[in-house]
Amino acid sequence: MSALLEVNNITKMFPKVRANDGVNLVVEEGEIHAILGENGAGKSTLMNIIYGLYRPDSGELKFNGEVLNLSGPHEAIEKGIGMVHQHFMLIPVLTVAENIVLGAEPGGISYNKKKANELIREISRNYHLEIDPDAKVKDLSVGLQQRVEILKAFYRHAKLLILDEPTAMLTPQETEELFGIMRNLKNQGISIIFISHKLDEVKEISDKVTVMRRGKTVGTLNTKETNEQELANLMVGREVVLRLEKSEYNPGDVVLSVKDLTVSDEQNIEKVKNVSFDIRSGEIFGLAGIDGNGQTELIEALMGLRPIKSGVIKYNNNNIEKLPTRERYKLGISYIPQDRQQEGLIMKFSVADNLILKEYKNSQYSKNGVIQYKRVFENASKKVEEFDIRPTDYNLLAGNLSGGNQQKIILAREVGSNPKLLIAVQPTRGMDVGAIEYIHKRLLQLRDEGSAILLVSLELEEIMSLSDRIGVIHNGVIMDILDGKSATREKIGLLMAGSQIEAKKVEV
Amino acid sequence: MKEILLNPQLWSATLAMATPLALPALGGTFSERSGVVNIAMEGIMLIAAFFAVLFAHLTGSAWLGLLGAIVVGMIVAVIFAWAAVTLTADQVILGMAINIFASGFTAYLLNTIFGFSGTPTDTPMLPNINIPVIKNIPFIGQILSGNSVIVYLMIILIFASNYFLFHTNLGLRIRAVGENPEAAETAGINVIKLRYLGVALSGLFSAIGGAYLSIGLLNSFSTDMSSGRGYIALAAMIFGKWTPFGSFGAALLFGFATALSMQLQNSAMSKNIIMMLPYILTVLALVGVGGKSVSPAADGVPYTPKK
Ligand SMILES: Nc1ncnc2c1ncn2[C@@H]1O[C@H](COP(=O)(O)OP(=O)(O)OP(=O)(O)O)[C@@H](O)[C@H]1O
Ligand SMILES: [Mg+2]
Numbered sequence: 001m002s003a004l005l006e007v008n009n010i011t012k013m014f015p016k017v018r019a020n021d022g023v024n025l026v027v028e029e030g031e032i033h034a035i036l037g038e039n040g041a042g043k044s045t046l047m048n049i050i051y052g053l054y055r056p057d058s059g060e061l062k063f064n065g066e067v068l069n070l071s072g073p074h075e076a077i078e079k080g081i082g083m084v085h086q087h088f089m090l091i092p093v094l095t096v097a098e099n100i101v102l103g104a105e106p107g108g109i110s111y112n113k114k115k116a117n118e119l120i121r122e123i124s125r126n127y128h129l130e131i132d133p134d135a136k137v138k139d140l141s142v143g144l145q146q147r148v149e150i151l152k153a154f155y156r157h158a159k160l161l162i163l164d165e166p167t168a169m170l171t172p173q174e175t176e177e178l179f180g181i182m183r184n185l186k187n188q189g190i191s192i193i194f195i196s197h198k199l200d201e202v203k204e205i206s207d208k209v210t211v212m213r214r215g216k217t218v219g220t221l222n223t224k225e226t227n228e229q230e231l232a233n234l235m236v237g238r239e240v241v242l243r244l245e246k247s248e249y250n251p252g253d254v255v256l257s258v259k260d261l262t263v264s265d266e267q268n269i270e271k272v273k274n275v276s277f278d279i280r281s282g283e284i285f286g287l288a289g290i291d292g293n294g295q296t297e298l299i300e301a302l303m304g305l306r307p308i309k310s311g312v313i314k315y316n317n318n319n320i321e322k323l324p325t326r327e328r329y330k331l332g333i334s335y336i337p338q339d340r341q342q343e344g345l346i347m348k349f350s351v352a353d354n355l356i357l358k359e360y361k362n363s364q365y366s367k368n369g370v371i372q373y374k375r376v377f378e379n380a381s382k383k384v385e386e387f388d389i390r391p392t393d394y395n396l397l398a399g400n401l402s403g404g405n406q407q408k409i410i411l412a413r414e415v416g417s418n419p420k421l422l423i424a425v426q427p428t429r430g431m432d433v434g435a436i437e438y439i440h441k442r443l444l445q446l447r448d449e450g451s452a453i454l455l456v457s458l459e460l461e462e463i464m465s466l467s468d469r470i471g472v473i474h475n476g477v478i479m480d481i482l483d484g485k486s487a488t489r490e491k492i493g494l495l496m497a498g499s500q501i502e503a504k505k506v507e508v
Numbered sequence: 509m510k511e512i513l514l515n516p517q518l519w520s521a522t523l524a525m526a527t528p529l530a531l532p533a534l535g536g537t538f539s540e541r542s543g544v545v546n547i548a549m550e551g552i553m554l555i556a557a558f559f560a561v562l563f564a565h566l567t568g569s570a571w572l573g574l575l576g577a578i579v580v581g582m583i584v585a586v587i588f589a590w591a592a593v594t595l596t597a598d599q600v601i602l603g604m605a606i607n608i609f610a611s612g613f614t615a616y617l618l619n620t621i622f623g624f625s626g627t628p629t630d631t632p633m634l635p636n637i638n639i640p641v642i643k644n645i646p647f648i649g650q651i652l653s654g655n656s657v658i659v660y661l662m663i664i665l666i667f668a669s670n671y672f673l674f675h676t677n678l679g680l681r682i683r684a685v686g687e688n689p690e691a692a693e694t695a696g697i698n699v700i701k702l703r704y705l706g707v708a709l710s711g712l713f714s715a716i717g718g719a720y721l722s723i724g725l726l727n728s729f730s731t732d733m734s735s736g737r738g739y740i741a742l743a744a745m746i747f748g749k750w751t752p753f754g755s756f757g758a759a760l761l762f763g764f765a766t767a768l769s770m771q772l773q774n775s776a777m778s779k780n781i782i783m784m785l786p787y788i789l790t791v792l793a794l795v796g797v798g799g800k801s802v803s804p805a806a807d808g809v810p811y812t813p814k815k
Contacts, residue, residue, distance in 0.1 A: 090688070
């Protein structure tokens with residue numbers, strides 16, 4: 001094997017941040033090379049440099065032994081470098097084929113649809129990536145959209161494929177499918193750079209792992225010769241607790257009570273059907289389920305973001321189903337939404353402003369309608385330190401922080417306000433192991449202090465390690481509510497797939 | 509009423525009135541498909557209308573008048589693009605500024621160059637065209653034949669634009685840039701260049717529309733003679749769901765309302781009510797009656813490439 005990509009001593013400065021600081025990396029032909037690193041370690045920045053989107057301040061890139069001086073992605077593409085971004089780069093209203101060939105369309109002046117479709121079918125066949133070229137991208141699932149992104153790279157004959165957190169948005173099933181594709185590509189001699197925060201995924205799929213910390217590469221290991229604990233420690237630079245200490249389950253009064261709740265989507269199709277459950281103070285209630293089984297509609301109804309069709313929502317014994325969202329916040333309910341970029345943050349506001357988005361009206365932060373910035377900044381510097389948001393400058397725009405650090409801002413705002421009820425949807429998505437460890441500790445602490453927590457996650461691991469009780473939702477119906485201690489992966493898995501009878505059998 | 513509807517004059521007037529709406533609507537389609545909201549089309553039309561007369565008068569040729577109008581209109585469009593695309597200024601405020609400037613600028617030039625009496629009466633006009641065979645068909649011939657050359661040019665441009673936008677690679681790229689410039693850039697496309705192209709095309713089409721007002725329909729210029737057509741064209745474009753054929757259809761509808769109000773000058777029915785029709789239709793179009801139209805996703809959002 002020989003080196004396909006060599007990164008030598010790359011440095012990249014952003015205003016106030018050294019995102020890459022003397023980075024070195026070698027990727028061999030036909031290997032899957034994982035990059036691990038804390039949030040803000042500089043992984044995405046490095047990938048954007050390799051793809052020609054950012055220009056490095058110093059250092060050198062070599063591809064196939066040849067020095068690269070990229071002035072834009074079109075040159076990286078030409079050399080055989082493809083990238084699937086952390087946030088997809090697709091055009092929803094165009095077809096699969098149009099998205100794939102865009103920028104390198106076959107034929108002359110006219111768009112040759114037949115030729116384009118033919119070429120795509122051929123690549124689909126060669127790489128085992130089935131897709132309908134005439135489908136509109138907006139009608140595809142997340143997993144299929146990712147497939148389009150991968151096809152985009154191979155349409156341009158990529159020899160190196162960069163996948164920036166490809167599994168963050170996928171269901172476990174889709175992740176397995178992606179791994180199948182990756183193995184296949186590897187067998188055909190393609191090199192892959194794979195970024196993930198999930199150590200088990202890295203262990204399963206990669207040949208080598210390079211660890212980054214604070215803009216530097218701290219080492220490259222053979223995956224076979226390492227273990228998850230060693231990787232976690234190397235990444236964070238200290239001992240990380242991968243197993244959680246949980247104190248006794250000691251539930252109090254019912255905080256949230258949902259009875260016979262039915263909710264429809266925009267097309268007036270019932271997505272939540274007659275759902276009932278209670279959550280008590282001092283309890284974490286996990287909601288497990290495959291994405292798209294009514295979780296979104298249920299949560300939005302609880303938060304007043306979507307009208308309900310029928311049913312009752314009680315909070316501390318008072319009906320709240322008619323209250324607007326703002327009033328619900330005032331009662332002490334906090335909410336970590338699924339989509340941090342659209343719903344959780346205002347990307348063009350500073351970190352400090354984002355941290356008081358919900359409370360700016362309170363006397364604490366405003367006097368006669370004028371915001372008291374001294375207090376706002378005090379709050380910001382406290383939260384930034386407490387939740388380890390990096391960089392620590394709270395005047396930066398939220399949009400300029402790394403993905404995981406954006407998530408930390410929301411957590412600092414929602415968890416940090418000591419809510420009586422916290423509704424958390426995928427709270428640790430995109431976070432590194434160190435940050436997850438901290439957030440899990442905070443959630444458990446909140447529970448021990450008597451808060452009620454509704455935790456929605458696609459990750460069974462997270463649900464099982466935190467929850468006191470687990471509700472499994474399938475097709476808008478809560479199939480069963482299990483005891484957190486005795487629930488098994490298999491049983492939850494079967495319920496998630498909708499087979500109640502078989503799940504009951506497992507119980508016997 | 510029946511009499512009026514059977515009068516071929518009503519229908520040829522519809523075509524005549526639709527033309528100065530369809531042309532800028534077509535221009536707006538290109539500009540907005542590339543992601544730039546170009547309100548300045550109103551001002552560009554007005555400026556072009558003036559320079560069309562000026563150049564036609566100076567050279568004695570209506571064709572050179574048209575050419576001059578196009579050149580000046582495209583210069584204004586490129587200035588707009590420079591501020592809106594390169595400097596990422598607010599597109600709506602910028603467009604308003606250009607429109608206010610255009611109104612004052614043309615009024616000033618009219619007075620200083622031509623004086624009190626207005627533009628000279630011997631300014632040449634663009635020709636009308638008779639189509640052989642068709643012109644002899646009763647009724648139809650009176651509508652389809654004998655219109656200004658610009659009317660026929662407009663119809664050709666509608667078809668050509670539709671082909672360009674939806675059946676060529678460059679058209680695909682323009683649409684991509686207006687939907688998701690970041691995605692287009694990562695696919696190796698030069699976003700800035702294509703947005704300049706979109707705006708330049710809107711300048712071209714608006715300029716032809718402006719020249720049509722002053723040396724196609726008439727042979728004179730008067731202050732503010734574009735009278736909001738650049739804005740109504742934007743409504744036609746939205747009504748037409750950002751497509752060339754849709755824009756043309758909407759322009760025909762608006763043109764019909766105008767033509768009808770002209771025919772009703774002498775009838776008992778209040779012409780003022782009919783005159784309101786295009787504007788009512790505009791409001792309805794904007795609030796989404798007749799199917800919600802979905803604008804290009806990055807329409808009006810400036811783009812700054814990464815470094
Ligand atoms: N456009 C930008 N402007 C200013 N700072 C930036 C910009 N992009 C990234 N940064 C900063 O550079 C550092 C590295 O960010 P990067 O996105 O590479 O991290 P990452 O390793 O991908 O993290 P994550 O795992 O959270 O996605 C961060 O401190 C981030 O705030
Ligand atoms: Mg990243």
